[in-house]
Amino acid sequence: MNVTKRTGMITLVLTAPLLLAGILGLGWFAFIVMNGTFLCVLVIDYLISRKHIRYKLTRVSSTTYSLHAREQMGFEFENRCPYTLKFVLRDEKPDFGLQYHCNYINGQVPAGEEKRFFYEITPKKRGDHKFNKVWVKKTSMLGLLELHDEWHLPFEVQVYPNVKKLSNYKMRLVKSRRFLEAMRPTRLKAKGHSFESLKEYTSGDDYRSINWQATARAMHPIVNEYQLENNQRIYLMLDIGRTMSYTVKGFRKLDLVINTAVVLSDIINQSKDLVGLTSFDHEVATSLVPSKGPMHRKRIVESLYKVEASMSEPNYQQAWLSVLKREKHRSMMILFTDFETLQDVNRFVEASAIVLKKHVVIVLMIEDESIKQHSLNDKESIFVQGTALELMHEKKKIIKKLASHGVFAAMCKPETIEMTAINHYLEAKAKLTGM
Template sequence: MGISRRFVYLLLIGLILLIAAVFINNSFTVFLIYNVLCIILLIIDYYISPGVSCLAVERCGKEKLSLFEEEVISFQLYNKSPYKLSLELKDEVPEFHFQVEDYLMTGMISPGEKKKFNYQVVPTKRGAFTFKNLHLKYKGRLNLCTKVFQLKLNREYKVYPNMKNLHKYSLKMANNRLLKQGWRSLRMCGNGSSFESLREYVTGDDYKKINWKATGRANKPILNQYEPEKNQHVYMFIDIGRPMSYTVRGHRKLDLVVNTALVLSDVINQSGDQSAVLLFNTGIDSIVMPGKGVEHRKKIMETLYHIDYTNYTSNYQEAFCYFKKKERHRSIIFLFTDFETESEAENILQLLPLVSKNNLLIIILIKNESRELVANQNIGNLEDLFTKGVALELLNERKRIIKLLNRKGIFCLECPAEKLEYTTINKYIEVKNKMSL
């Protein structure tokens, strides 16, 4: 129980009586009687005011939250008492992983009324987090006391990659309005192995694709038009070791890769292929085998939403050998990882034939923007000169690594963090357009 401002004002009046007691006989007795009456009124107010049982309180709203998006946490209250209540509510938010500007929710609730109270959070980490107790306070009927309660309302909220952006992307894809942003249409005809339709021959077409029977019937050259093979298995290998622990523009590399993997999975399924995910570090963390459809998408989402990086060096041999045991089809593999030195790249290069021999492998790297800033800075002293020299050497070594991989027939792309999604997806579309798999 607490006291209200009105009760404090009543006690201040008692102080006036105490001051008057210095000059007037028997005023001290009046002061004592007055304070006793105030306390009695306070106790009466507490007992005649509704208890917490007069309120039915529950958490409501969605349990799935999006990373770095403003989300609403809601409560629904039902006032079963015959009195109007002035409420203050404060939720217990898990520390460190949520940004909250204002925890306090206030409002009036009339007798028999159902009302929602909300506050906003911004999740800063993927995973599952439990919101526990709700602290509730309201004034008594005489407005002298305040009743304070703690309600146990445990609920687990799951923070997923930014699903709102995925939704926006899906809408844009449906309306085919991504061309002006550098995206290409998902309709991919011309190359491939699956027959799609017939069309008239035009200059520059491959004469090997001429359909001679159709040409004879039409009395003009007719061409077979093909589309890429459907149900192609497309894997996303995600290294959750040390390379994904670094931060780029305030976001972990792993978060950027997870968002990209989810968008790519949607595009893969829209184009008729089957998406798959393999997470690895010192061993195999988890795998989602190729598939498509709503349930498959949910399975990928549930696999990715809570993964976290480690500071260990990943075991590529374990990942590649495990993949070979599980997958018998010729597949496209997107490998999201990173390496800093030529020795690291050469070690990986020795293992790549395990998967690159019978599959198409594409390695995706994220640019180290902080290193580029250092390399482009002005030199003010000897320390700056040394730092810039080291940064330039590391950047040149990175270029040599990428060239080395490309010479060996491994696609290796490096892109800025903000272009990771559409660089990856454009590469997938390019591969599907140009290669018969």
């Protein structure tokens, strides 16, 4: 309990009569009477306020937040007092995984009314975050005291990968020629695809697609026309090992990769393909078979929102084996990882020999632009500039080495990794289907 500014002002106002009483020789008498009276008023204000101040406080918020997006935590304040209630509300900070722009609220609610108040939070860490205590500092009925209450309002929020940009990507893709081609049914004159129709033979048609029964009836060559099966199987492979724990432009690489995986899985489903998911470090952490639909998307998000990077080195062979056990058809593997040296690439190629022969493999790595900045900064020492240039050349060699083994490899900027991943998927899909 504290006194308010009003109490301080009244005390100052009473100082003048006390000084006058002191001049008249009534100082002690006036001091005792005035202070005693004022103290009685304070006690009465406290007792009445404790008895008659009634209000209800409840949390109002979504139970799911998006990573690195501004979210709101709110409260519904119901004033059951016969007068306007002024208050200051402060929420308990659950942990370091949330950035508070301001975790207290100044407000007032008229008598008998309800109001909602909000403050903003930016989640910096995926997973579960628990709120509990709320402290309320309210003004007494006469406005002389500040009374304190402590509320226990347990509330749990789940922070998921940020997919709020997904609608923007979908709008951009609708206008994309490459996406329209991916969505368009494709007729191929080859085996291994769904039969579509019959047509007259023309120069360039594969003689193996001639339908001999139809040819005999028509008395001229007729060939089968096939339509490409659109439900290709796409695997998203997420390295959650040591290199994914690094930070780029204030974001952890793993968070960027997980956001991209969720966005890309939606785009893959929209392209009528099936998407599977595998996350791994030295062992396989998550494995989802390719599928599609809202329930499968929910399974992908649920399996990723608590994933944390480890300090282990990735075991690519173990990850590939978990996929190859159930995948017998030619598929597309999109791997999010990072290679620091050519030796890392050699180990990857050795562990991926079977996969590279049978499947289409895309490797996406996140570019650290600070290396380039160090190489161009004249204020840096020659040693720092030289090291940065050496790292840049090493990355170029890594891309070239992967390409020599038939891998679609690319360095992605942190701010455009989602769109880069989508474009590489559509490009590889076009090559895989012969478009």
